[in-house]
Amino acid sequence: MPRNALLTQDELDFIQNMQHNPQLNLRDSSSSLTVNGGAQIRDLLTRLAAHDHVTIQAQFDNQQLTFPLQLVEDEFNAVHLRLGVPSIFEDGPMIRPWRLALETPVALENIRGIPGALWVHEVSFKGVLVEIRGRFKPPKTFALWFSPSGYERIALRGTLQRETARGLFAYRISQSNVDETERLRHFILHQHRLAHPHVHA
Template structure:
C-alpha cells in the first residue's frame, strides 16, 4: 500500500466486510419498497402523510390490517416513507380489533416490577380484558406495565374501565396518549398474530 493512502488496509477490509454483509444486500427485493407514481401524486401523498393520518389497508380472508404511514428523515436529510406496525382487525357481525387470548394470564406490574392483582387475559391494541384478583371493585383506571417476558422491555399501559364482566373480569380501554408505547404494543400483537395465523404472514 502506498504511504500516502487515505485508508489503512484494516479500514479497507472493514468497509468491504460491511458491503458484503447480508444487511447491506441491496439485491434483496423484500427489504425495500419503491413508489412508482406521477410526481403530482407523490407530492399529494407526501402532503397528506405530513399533515394527516394516512394508512395502507390490506385484507386477507377475515382479517384486516391497517398500516400507518409516516415520513421520516434520514441522516442525509432525505425523506422516506416509513410503514409502522399494523392495527389488526377481524371480521364478524362487526369489525373489531383482533384479540390476543393469552394461554396463561400475565400479571401487570407496577413501577418497581412487582406483580399486581390485575392479570391480562385478552388484549388488542385498543383494550385489555383483565382478571381482577383482589376483593372489591376493579379500579376505575390503571397505569401499569405489561411484561410478556420476551419483549425487549415492559410495555407501559394506561386503561380506563369500560365494563365489568362475570367471574371477576373487567374490560378496559387503553389510552392513546403515548403513541410510542401503543406502537410497541401493536408490534407485540403482530408477532403473536404471526404465530397464531402463519398462513397470513407466509412469504
C-alpha cells in the first residue's frame, strides 16, 4: 500500500466484509415506517408527532395493538418517524391491557437478585398478578426486580389494587424510569409474538 493511504489493507478487508455480511444489512422491520401518500401527509404526521401523542392502532380478533409514532434523529441530524413498542389490549366487557400468563411463576427479586415472597403469575404493561408465598401479608407497595428466564431483569414498582377470587393479588405498575417501561413492553411484545405468530408474520 502507498505510504499516504488512509486505510490499511486489514481495515479495507474488514469494511468489505461488513458490507457483504447479510446479517449486518438486515433492517429492523418492526420499527421502520415508510409513509406513502405525499409530502403533505408526511409533514402533517411529523408535526403532530412533534407536538402531541400520535398512535397507529391495529385490531385483530379480540385484541388491539396501539403503536406510538415517535420522531427520531439519525446520525446525519435528519428527523424520521418511527413506530414505538406497542401497547397491547384485549377486548371484553371492558378493554384492558393484554395479560401474559407465565407458564411458570417468576419470583420478584430484591436489588441483590434474591427471590422474595411475591411470585408473578401474569404480567401486562400496566400490572402484575402475584401469589404471596409463605406467611406474609401482601405489601401495599413494592419496588422489586422481575427476572424472566433469558431476559435482562426489569425494575417494577407496584401498588396493591385488590385480591382476586383465586387468592392472587393484583398490583398496578407505575414505572418511574422510561427505559424500564420500554424493556417491559419489549418483553411483553416478544412473548405476544410467540403466542400469536400469525399476527407478527
